[in-house]
Amino acid sequence: MTLLSEKPVVMRPTPATEPVLALRDVRIGNPNTGAEIVHGISLELRPGKVVGIVGESGSGKTLSCRAALGILPSNLAITSGSIEIAGTDIATLSTREWTALRGSTISAVFQDPASYLNPSIQVGPQVAEVLRVKKGLKRREARHRAIELLQAVHLRHPELVYSQYPHELSGGMLQRILIAAACAADPQILIADEATTALDVTVQAEILDLLADLRDSAGLALVVVSHDLAVVAQLCDEVLVMREGEVVEHGPTSQVLYRPEHEYTRLLIDEHEQYGLQKFVRREKAS
Amino acid sequence: MTAPVLQIRELEVHYGLRRKRRQALQGVSLDVSAGETVGLIGETGSGKSTLARAVLGLVPTSAGRIVIDGEDVSGYRQRQWRRLRRRGVVQYVFQDPLRSLDPDLTIEDSLVEPLLIQGVSRREASARARTFLDRVHLSADLLPKVPGEISGGQRQRVAVARALVTEPRLIVLDEPVSALDSANRVQVLEILKELRGSGVALVFISHDLGSVAGIADRIAVLYQGELVEVGAADAVINDPQHPYTRLLVSSAPTLRAASATRAEREELRALLSA
Numbered sequence: 001m002t003l004l005s006e007k008p009v010v011m012r013p014t015p016a017t018e019p020v021l022a023l024r025d026v027r028i029g030n031p032n033t034g035a036e037i038v039h040g041i042s043l044e045l046r047p048g049k050v051v052g053i054v055g056e057s058g059s060g061k062t063l064s065c066r067a068a069l070g071i072l073p074s075n076l077a078i079t080s081g082s083i084e085i086a087g088t089d090i091a092t093l094s095t096r097e098w099t100a101l102r103g104s105t106i107s108a109v110f111q112d113p114a115s116y117l118n119p120s121i122q123v124g125p126q127v128a129e130v131l132r133v134k135k136g137l138k139r140r141e142a143r144h145r146a147i148e149l150l151q152a153v154h155l156r157h158p159e160l161v162y163s164q165y166p167h168e169l170s171g172g173m174l175q176r177i178l179i180a181a182a183c184a185a186d187p188q189i190l191i192a193d194e195a196t197t198a199l200d201v202t203v204q205a206e207i208l209d210l211l212a213d214l215r216d217s218a219g220l221a222l223v224v225v226s227h228d229l230a231v232v233a234q235l236c237d238e239v240l241v242m243r244e245g246e247v248v249e250h251g252p253t254s255q256v257l258y259r260p261e262h263e264y265t266r267l268l269i270d271e272h273e274q275y276g277l278q279k280f281v282r283r284e285k286a287s
Numbered sequence: 288m289t290a291p292v293l294q295i296r297e298l299e300v301h302y303g304l305r306r307k308r309r310q311a312l313q314g315v316s317l318d319v320s321a322g323e324t325v326g327l328i329g330e331t332g333s334g335k336s337t338l339a340r341a342v343l344g345l346v347p348t349s350a351g352r353i354v355i356d357g358e359d360v361s362g363y364r365q366r367q368w369r370r371l372r373r374r375g376v377v378q379y380v381f382q383d384p385l386r387s388l389d390p391d392l393t394i395e396d397s398l399v400e401p402l403l404i405q406g407v408s409r410r411e412a413s414a415r416a417r418t419f420l421d422r423v424h425l426s427a428d429l430l431p432k433v434p435g436e437i438s439g440g441q442r443q444r445v446a447v448a449r450a451l452v453t454e455p456r457l458i459v460l461d462e463p464v465s466a467l468d469s470a471n472r473v474q475v476l477e478i479l480k481e482l483r484g485s486g487v488a489l490v491f492i493s494h495d496l497g498s499v500a501g502i503a504d505r506i507a508v509l510y511q512g513e514l515v516e517v518g519a520a521d522a523v524i525n526d527p528q529h530p531y532t533r534l535l536v537s538s539a540p541t542l543r544a545a546s547a548t549r550a551e552r553e554e555l556r557a558l559l560s561a
Contacts, residue, residue, distance in 0.1 A: 056468050171331070200330035200494060202552075205538035209549055227468065230540035257542055269542070271469040275476055278541040280500035280524050 018087065019044040020188045020221045021068060021106070026081035028063050028072065028245075036079065038063055038245045043238075047188065048215055050222040052236035052253070054229055054268065059242040061225045065191045068223075069108055070098045086188060103134050107187040111194040113174035117166045123174075124150065124162025127181045134185035149180040153210055172203035176210070183214060190214070193225040208234050229272045233257055241265045290357060291318035292456045292488035293342065298351035300337050311337045313512045315351070319457070324479070324489040326503030326520065328496060328535065333509040335492045339461045342490065343379055344368030356456045373404055375453025382462035384442035387449065388434045394420075394445050395430035401453050412452075419448040423478050440471030447478060451487075459490045464498055476502055496539045500524050508532045530558045 022044045029036035038060040045051050053061045066072050068083055070090060083090045086105050093101065110116065117126055127149060128142040137145060143162075150158035153176040166174060175195060182190055192211060196204040212235060214220045226232055232239055232253070239256040241249040241264065249262040260266045273279055300312040312334045319325045329335050340346040342353060344363060352361045356376055363371070371377065381387050388397050398416035403409065417427055423444040434442050443463060450458050460479070464472040479489065480502050493499050499506060499520070506523040508516040508531065515529040527533045534555040537548040 201496065201540075202330060202534055202538040205540070205552060208540070209552075228540070230542055233542045234540050268469065271473055272542065274473050275495075275497045275501040276541060277497040277500060277524070277536075277539045278543060280497070280521070281536075281541070282525050 019046050020086050021045040022084040024082050027079045028067055029079045030075050031077050041247050045221045047219040047221050050236045052224045052232035052239045054232050055242035060245040061242055065193050104185040106189040107182040108191040109178045109182050109195045111197050113178045119166050122163045123177050130181050130184040153180045172199050189221045191223040291320045293319040294354040296352040299349045301349045311512055315514050319488045322486045324503050326499035326506045327492045328499055329509035334512040335509055339459045342459055375401055376456050378450035378455040378458045380446045380450050380460045380463045382465050384446040387446040390434050393431050398449055419451045423448045440467055457488045461492045530555045
């Protein structure tokens with residue numbers, strides 16, 4: 001049914017038991033002023049697994065992801081702890097090695113897809129460029145593979161979409177294109193930071209289904225960052241709850257969301273449930 | 288039985304000219320009674336905001352009737368619309384409170400302005416501003432501040448207070464809680480629920496089904512410019528009839544992940560695109 005399973009993405013030989021991404025007590029702050037913003041986050045992510053990070057804006061979710069991508073704002077740095085990507089400690093990476101790693105091992109999609117695409121270039125060539133730079137494909141091969149990727153993210157008429165400009169496409173279509181670009185170089189880890197927040201609920205469901213497909217068919221490891229507990233509940237094996245730079249709860253999704261221990265987690269769930277759809281849906285209609 | 292506060296009949300709205308002309312709303316009919324909250328759902332481009340703007344006289348309509356509080360406003364010119372809005376019969380709250388509030392005016396001035404325009408005395412207007420600020424559970428300490436100095440959640444509550452001061456018959460709220468975090472969202476929704484007793488009619492537009500299900504008496508579903516389903520909130524959520532409504536309801540993520548719905552969604556999508 002999924003096109004991705006027909007064209008399996010070649011996995012790099014990371015054994016399924018080894019984490020592809022490991023954060024060990026990572027602290028992030030401003031080394032000049034000594035101000036600390038993230039007070040220690042730890043997680044281990046294995047191939048085909050999904051970890052969710054929830055919390056309100058300003059809780060440190062996005063900064064933690066940016067640290068793992070090596071794109072912290074210039075005034076911030078990892079002040080202690082370590083991050084390993086596919087067995088490599090990122091502290092040892094040169095700028096050139098970072099560039100090689102980003103896209104081909106770890107990749108990301110963010111909330112506002114339009115701002116990550118060049119508005120004056122057709123979208124297809126922007127995906128093809130990733131393939132030429134990261135995979136060394138020739139122009140024609142890159143185009144061919146880019147169209148396959150557009151098809152793999154369930155865009156109808158991929159050849160037509162290939163030569164369209166960002167402004168001609170909807171937000172959901174642009175987010176699919178960014179996912180295609182992010183997965184073009186067969187990364188092992190994809191970070192989805194509020195990737196469905198700005199989308200309509202029907203489109204959000206499609207994107208979440210697509211991420212689940214990528215996990216299942218390509219063994220992609222996912223980090224799903226969202227302020228929406230329900231989004232995290234759809235996909236994640238385990239969840240971290242962050243507040244003001246601190247991880248207040250971390251465990252399997254079934255435990256954190258259904259048997260929360262920290263009062264902050266309980267508060268988030270209460271607020272969610274007060275106007276969550278499930279409150280208004282009657283349990284089990286007679287079938 | 289009194290007449291509905293808002294009556295919309297066979298409303299049509301078009302955007303663009305000649306060859307670029309396209310239909311934004313088609314044959315929309317909807318009533319909203321005093322004290323009733325009608326939730327309007329549908330996705331981007333379905334016409335939700337166009338309908339809100341038409342009711343506020345902010346977009347020209349090409350056919351159909353709009354009656355507000357017994358007054359047929361269908362053929363109104365800009366000047367007549369301005370007079371109607373100034374009387375404070377219809378009010379609005381948008382997603383971004385900075386659009387409903389003047390960033391240079393203090394909260395007090397924002398609240399008293401609509402009353403001063405109506406000829407209410409400064410002293411009476413100030414007293415009412417305090418009353419309505421209290422109604423949205425905000426302290427009078429905020430009165431001398433400007434919108435930039437208060438939080439987003441407080442701003443949206445000020446925008447609701449401002450919509451209330453003229454004691455309107457109808458308030459149109461276009462995604463009023465979409466930009467708020469969950470704590471503020473709950474607070475604003477609770478305030479809107481408390482308004483029911485006051486007899487004001489609310490049109491509540493949101494893409495968030497949970498919010499709509501939580502405060503609406505009835506839900507109207509817009510799809511590609513047409514109302515495809517209107518019914519009691521509980522019925523629309525639990526027994527949706529139109530495939531698009533079913534797709535919307537089955538797409539909304541819930542804390543309890545339902546695995547069976549994916550196949551169902553794909554079936555509904557196929558049905559809709561057929």
